[in-house]
Amino acid sequence: MSTLGVREQMLDNSRADILSAAAQCFMERGYSATSIDDVARSLGATKGRIYHHFHSKADLFAEVFRFGMDMNYAALEPLLAVPGRAAVKWKKMAFAHVLQMITTKPFQRAVWLGVEMHLRGATTPEQRSVFNDLINYRTEYGNIFRDVLRKGREEGDFDFENLSIANQLMFMTLNSPIFWYSARTGETRADLEDVVRQVVTCAYRGLGGKEENTA
Amino acid sequence: MSTLGVREQMLDNSRADILSAAAQCFMERGYSATSIDDVARSLGATKGRIYHHFHSKADLFAEVFRFGMDMNYAALEPLLAVPGRAAVKWKKMAFAHVLQMITTKPFQRAVWLGVEMHLRGATTPEQRSVFNDLINYRTEYGNIFRDVLRKGREEGDFDFENLSIANQLMFMTLNSPIFWYSARTGETRADLEDVVRQVVTCAYRGLGGKEENTA
DNA sequence: TGATGAACATACTACCCAGTATGTTGTCAA
DNA sequence: TTGACAACATACTGGGTAGTATGTTCATCA
Incomplete structure (x- = not known):
């Protein structure tokens, strides 16, 4: 098993943060009422970040x-x-x-x-x-x-x-x-x-x- | 209590039909994913009918x-x-x-x-x-x-x-x-x-x- | 029998949103 | 140092949708 570099760590953290924020949004508004912009906004980010990972x-x-x-x-x-x-x-x-x-x-x-x-x-x-x-x-x-x-x-x-x-x-x-x-x-x-x-x-x-x- | 005329009966039936179709749609797709057009379509009707009653x-x-x-x-x-x-x-x-x-x-x-x-x-x-x-x-x-x-x-x-x-x-x-x-x-x-x-x-x-x- | 209005249908607008295309910045490797 | 790329941000497009404005039909009543 190879150890993760700082870069890979940050990538994984970023992904995990998005997952967490998305889970929160889906819980609060349901699936269809949740927009990608909602998730991004709750992270202080924009769509680009989401679509870069998903x-x-x-x-x-x-x-x-x-x-x-x-x-x-x-x-x-x-x-x-x-x-x-x-x-x-x-x-x-x-x-x-x-x-x-x-x-x-x-x-x-x-x-x-x-x-x-x-x-x-x-x-x-x-x-x-x-x-x-x-x-x-x-x-x-x-x-x-x-x-x-x-x-x-x-x-x-x-x-x-x-x-x-x-x-x-x-x-x-x-x-x-x-x-x-x-x-x-x-x-x-x-x-x-x-x-x-x-x-x-x-x-x-x-x-x-x-x-x-x-x- | 006054008896309902034919007209009032049909109005009430129409309303009830819309309620029934709407309930079905909300069940199948949830609230936000259900469009008024969906409800109307399931009745073989159009938006106008829905917005006339609601x-x-x-x-x-x-x-x-x-x-x-x-x-x-x-x-x-x-x-x-x-x-x-x-x-x-x-x-x-x-x-x-x-x-x-x-x-x-x-x-x-x-x-x-x-x-x-x-x-x-x-x-x-x-x-x-x-x-x-x-x-x-x-x-x-x-x-x-x-x-x-x-x-x-x-x-x-x-x-x-x-x-x-x-x-x-x-x-x-x-x-x-x-x-x-x-x-x-x-x-x-x-x-x-x-x-x-x-x-x-x-x-x-x-x-x-x-x-x-x-x- | 003609006027009125209820019960719709049709047509349109403004907005939101998923997805994309492209620009920007920082990092790392050579 | 430089170029290449990851990790975003920005800008835009097309399709769908809530709500509205306006037509149309038909029963009812004066």
Whole structure:
């Protein structure tokens, strides 16, 4: 692996700054209501900078989506090898996921937007191939939870009927902080984790999770 | 009350058709990506028809929002006078609400969009007063459930910590079919109600609802 | 039966925005 | 030092869109 020179570092930082600003704009105004000029203005820059790094608005959005999902996988990966009961593993995964939703909210809102747009078919044919990869990326992530749900039910720790519906409802609950959470003034890490814990508990119970595993 | 003449009937039907088409378009493309021409085209008409009945795009959207909430209140109202335990009342309310989300999905998506837009502050100053009324309308609706939740907890049938968080998570679950539900081919009323029941059960358990009330 | 107005359609304008073409500046390598 | 190129900024174009101004048709009523 070669070390990055100062120049490459600055390039990457510039790209990351754009991604961050774009995520914020997409969160605040949605996809179509966000103009490239909006993103540029929020950076104190102009269009030129954006188009130097990204082919198009759709491409910029796709990169925001991908970055968000990359962070999700990174947060989840350390937990995948955990042995033992699926319900216990699920709790760790759910906690990490909700924490991730809150701490990277703008990116997760973009992921949400992307999934929604895909479900509505609101993409042009050329974008489809790139976009389909991203949706598969996201679906695969969802399937990780889905498999754990199935295993947990087989082990008798979960009690739900339709797996697909249960998975949908679970994700709605776990993802929901991207819509309603915002840090109070003076909020501590402990306060934050308490919110996360309440969300996870709600989802766990919703899945028919047994109380003895609640601890 | 005066009976409506043929002319007034047709006017009202025309308005209702526009509202319906607009709700569909807003659902499929979001607010900003929906053009007035799109709505008109889906009706086989032109802009002139839309602007004859509505002042602006924002006004059209507001009316879709209002109509959606009107239907929600209409579905909920018969249940408000029900005496007895709050948890039992909650179940009836939740069932009616979820059924409503599914059967009037395009309008409910518009309500969702409207709330989201308001939370983002994506409205111009002039629209604010009209829009604030609608948001209050929706908040009041939410508070009906909120009060029942509080009462249910006081009666020992619910077990959650923060009331606001519980209310948020509950609504996310109950509303979620507007995003993932679509009728299968050959789906019966019983199939539909089974889906609704699963959603309500998930939300009920998430609130820490006691199992003996599940029936 | 002719005048009036509701319910539209048509035609037009001003503006915004994605994308492009081109100019500018600083850095680094030879 | 110089030329080459990355990393932008500036200037422009074409297409789409909200809103308006103005026609057209047809029912209704005096």
